[in-house]
Amino acid sequence: MKAFLPIVVALPLSALLLAAAPAPKYAVADIPVALREGAHAVVRADDEVVTVKSASRLVHTVHRVVTVLDNTGDDLARIGVSYDALRSLSYLRGAVYDAEGRLLHQLRASEIKDEGVGSDGSSFMTDVRVRYADLRQPQGPYTVEFEYEIVSDNTLFYPDFQPQEEEGVAVQAASLRVITPASLPLRYQERQLPAGAAVAHITAGNQEVYEWKLTNLAAVDDEEAAPPLTDRTPAVVLAPGSFQVQGHAGTAATWQGLGQWTYDLNAGRDQLPPATVAKVQALVKDLPDARARARRVYELLQGSTRYISVQLGLGGWQTFPASTVASSGYGDCKALSNYTRALLAAAGVPAYQALVGAGSGEADLRADFPSSQFNHVVLCAPLVTAGRPDTLWLECTSQTDAFGYMGSFTGNRHALLLTPEGGKLIATPRYGAAENRRVRRLDLFLDASGSATATARTLRTGQEQDLYAALLHELGPPDQKKYVVDRLKLPTFTLTRFSLVATPAGPLPGVVENLALTLPGFAPPSGKRVFINPNLLSRLPALPAQVGERQAEVWLPSATLHADTVRLHLPAGFHPETLPAPVQLSTAYGTYATQYATLPDGTIQYIRRLELKRAKLPKTAYPGYLDFRRKINSADKAQVVLVKAGS
Secondary structure, eight states, rough: OOOOOOOOOOOHHHHHHHHHSSSSSSSSGGGGGGHHTOOOOEEEEEEEEEEEEEEEEEEEEEEEHHHHHHGGGGGEEEEEEEEEETTEEEEEEEEEETTTOOOOEOOOOOGEEEEEEETSOSSSEEEOOOEEEOOOOSOOEEEEEEEEEEEEETTTTOOOSSSSOSSEEEEEEEEEEEETTTSSOOOOOOOOOOOTTTOOOEEEETEEEEEEEEEEEEEOOTTTTTOOGGGGGGGEEOOOOOETTTEEEOOSHHHHHHHHHHHHHTTTOOOOHHHHHHHHHHHHTTSSSSHHHHHHHHHHHHHHHHOOOSSGGGGTSSSOHHHHHHHHOOEHHHHHHHHHHHHHHTTTTEEEEEEEOOOOOOOOOOOOSSOOOOOEEEEEEEEEEEEEEEEEEEEESSSSOOOOOOHHHSSSSSSEEEETTTEEEEEEOOOOOTTTTTEEEEEEOOOOTSEEEEEEEEEEEEEHHHHHHHHHHOOOOOHHHHHHHHOOOSSSEEEEEEEEEOOOOOSOOEEEEEEEEEESSSSSTTEEEEEEOOOOOOOOOOOOOOOSOSSOOEEEEEEEEEEEEEEEOOOTTTEEEOOOOEEEOOOOOOOOEEEEEEEETTTTTEEEEEEEEEEEEGGGGGGHHHHHHHHHHHTTTOOEEETTTTT
């Protein structure tokens, strides 16, 4: 009998590979159309689990999937996860898929970069490292998937949950699950959550489990005059009640307790060498006034120390001893403020360190949720002058900041004062329109052909001078000049003279800018008339009209006062035919006024005053703000009409 042989069918290699490939997932077609509208990327999943193991350890796992729709969303295809001596990274995995959800590539270990923070020289003493992965593709849409786990022995900080961290990013699904021992109850604050997204809380044995779920969050537009995104998208902020860092136990349930932990951690580290104490006492012996003694100590600090960053384990919160700074001449914000406090004590001026959330344009901390919301340390001396409180604040990391000035970096917010009795939440200096001033005098000299020259002197004080103080102290004159030239919105000009000069020491720092310009063809005659806009340097642009319904509140973060006086010097034989009518605006957003006059010598004087308020207003106020800016822009373009005698 003849045996039957098996039949072998040769399949193409592509078919064999297809059979072995995993099933597609995360296809772009599965994203609801409404979520793609106005979005550059869609978070398909952001599933996070926080497991509190003890008062000194927690584990944070993250699984995040993002579909990048266009090149604007490409940054979301990269990830950087930091770790240090107190936070270990267990794993980092990743994959990328095409538009149909087919696997294109799995992240290999060799593709993950591991770099130390501060390798560019910006930090000097740190154990922080970052693992980076980059799965960007040449063209969208595509989907990236990342997974990682952090084991943290620093329970002062719990992870926050805010899946929508950028404008133009929608969220299809996200979840947060927190598991904690019943003996360590979770503290949390829900912010901007949509209806139905409140916490689900159960007790399972001796564990408490909390869970939040978010679905179908449309992309948030980038809107003018909007609060920071952290105040606009759904978030859950977590914090411990009790915590422990390298054997140092504390509580964050109250500001008093959090401040007490920080104060105790640094207690006894303010002892100076006897020679340093003697030096300070000799330096201030002729000054009976406490503020004058503090000023001299601050000058000593600025002339003998420099700032470095220290992020070594507990060193993120525990300072170098003052004696170390005295001998080395350097330290971070904690060490330099602690050192300055010791110097002031030697000068007979009591002071306290204060924790602050620093950053220009940053929103104030949430005073109703005690937690570590800080990234900087400054010094506060509660002085009394002539029987009245005269609190002094000192930024101890800068060699150039003015004595007693906080500015946009740490002003207009709250700080946590560290006292022997614990933490006390207090306000840092407030800077309003009276302090944040820009006062300009400009003289414009027109010739008969329509060309002109101009000189301008601009005094900036308070927060208005912050940027220019940085230019003055950090850049040389050529780079200062280039910065100014690049921002002069004039059609044709030559900057013939330029300087920046700090004003003499006073209650507020100031910077004076002097300019001289040549302006060929500035106002060529048009028939028998010449049309001139005297507002050469202070025009405020109008804002684009709101597209669609406004989503955000109107947030005006700083109050300022701009005062301009322009004198227009006319060539012989010319006189004004028409001067613009005065303008007067008074609104919830600020005030604006202009006036024109012909002076006895024939010079035309233009005076402009704009005061902007610091405010947070409902989104319904935005049309009014648009109208205010439009009217200012229109008035700023007003023209003086000149005619020549006998024309």
